[in-house]
Amino acid sequence: MPAPNSALEPGHDCPICPRLVAFRDTARAAWPEWHNGPVPSFGPSAARLLIVGLAPGLKGANRTGRPFTGDYAGDLLYSTLIKFGFARGQFAARPDDGLALIDCRITNAVRCVPPENKPTPAEITACRPFLINTIETMPALRAILTLGKISHDSVLRALGAKLSAHPFVHGARHDLGPVAVFDSYHCSRYNTNTGVLTTPMFENVFAAIRQEVA
Numbered sequence: 001m002p003a004p005n006s007a008l009e010p011g012h013d014c015p016i017c018p019r020l021v022a023f024r025d026t027a028r029a030a031w032p033e034w035h036n037g038p039v040p041s042f043g044p045s046a047a048r049l050l051i052v053g054l055a056p057g058l059k060g061a062n063r064t065g066r067p068f069t070g071d072y073a074g075d076l077l078y079s080t081l082i083k084f085g086f087a088r089g090q091f092a093a094r095p096d097d098g099l100a101l102i103d104c105r106i107t108n109a110v111r112c113v114p115p116e117n118k119p120t121p122a123e124i125t126a127c128r129p130f131l132i133n134t135i136e137t138m139p140a141l142r143a144i145l146t147l148g149k150i151s152h153d154s155v156l157r158a159l160g161a162k163l164s165a166h167p168f169v170h171g172a173r174h175d176l177g178p179v180a181v182f183d184s185y186h187c188s189r190y191n192t193n194t195g196v197l198t199t200p201m202f203e204n205v206f207a208a209i210r211q212e213v214a
């Protein structure tokens with residue numbers, strides 16, 4: 001692995017993606033008290049597990065400044081993390097709820113909120129250096145959980161692995177040398193409401209991760 005560069009984090013006014021900057025400016029004007037900037041990773045860099053979401057939700061992480069905090073997707077994620085010993089405390093959907101991650105870190109493939117939760121391929125590519133840096137600055141990393149295909153593809157590219165050899169499949173484990181990549185459908189409201197992802201399906205993925213990170 002190349003040398004980690006802890007300075008490589010997006011600044012609060014990251015200028016790289018014009019469409020996301022414009023969306024952020026609109027949100028800053030409408031809700032000046034919100035975070036409205038790239039959402040930093042949450043959890044210790046010494047963790048063995050990294051969870052990679054898609055991108056902050058407008059009224060969730062973009063509002064609160066903590067991944068998966070303040071919108072529906074966090075409810076299942078954080079309750080499952082507590083159940084499997086990767087978090088302790090109470091999740092109250094606010095960054096001052098005192099919840100702490102244990103041996104686990106959470107980040108997003110794209111750090112800024114995209115319109116309609118849909119980052120463009122160019123935005124995913126532009127944000128990848130930050131994902132690479134997140135991975136490279138986790139010396140004990142053993143497992144990465146990707147939530148959805150966009151996260152999966154970006155993580156595989158970040159690791160320099162071939163997508164054709166490692167397609168996204170819910171429940172799959174991809175052996176990538178020192179790191180195993182686990183795939184899950186995203187824990188979005190849409191996926192859970194439609195039954196694409198059920199609580200047992202999500203917990204089965206975490207059971208496999210727990211075996212890896214015993």
Ligand code: URA
Binds near residue numbers: 057060073074108
């Ligand atoms: N919140 C996040 O931080 N990431 C997601 O992928 C969804 C909601």
